[in-house]
Amino acid sequence: MEKDKWTSNQTYIALGNLLNACAELKIDACPMEGFEREKYNDILALKKQGLNTSVVATIGYRSDNDTSQHTPKVRKSIKSLFA
Numbered sequence: 001m002e003k004d005k006w007t008s009n010q011t012y013i014a015l016g017n018l019l020n021a022c023a024e025l026k027i028d029a030c031p032m033e034g035f036e037r038e039k040y041n042d043i044l045a046l047k048k049q050g051l052n053t054s055v056v057a058t059i060g061y062r063s064d065n066d067t068s069q070h071t072p073k074v075r076k077s078i079k080s081l082f083a
């Protein structure tokens with residue numbers, strides 16, 4: 001349905017604000033799309049509230065025991081991205 005698609009896309013405005021706020025507050029965040037929407041809807045009983053999952057974002061403070069936090073990020077250089 002066109003309206004469902006439009007409302008789902010609007011959640012990305014909130015997601016952008018969430019990610020910016022987390023970055024500002026030094027809280028880690030991980031947005032995700034590759035999940036089973038219907039299972040989220042069922043587990044959280046969203047349908048009976050007229051709601052539908054569109055995107056997931058986990059947030060939290062990283063553990064001191066998380067060794068991967070010190071691993072360098074794998075990122076393409078600005079030159080290779082925008083050349």
Ligand SMILES: Cc1cc2nc3c(=O)[nH]c(=O)nc-3n(C[C@H](O)[C@H](O)[C@H](O)COP(=O)(O)O)c2cc1C
Binds near residue numbers: 031032033035073074
């Ligand atoms: C809207 C959105 C959806 C995303 N969905 C996925 C996803 O389904 N699977 C995934 O591996 N990363 C996804 N990402 C990227 C992850 O949030 C994360 O950036 C990525 O796993 C790399 O981690 P890093 O940024 O710490 O290097 C998504 C990012 C955004 C903005």
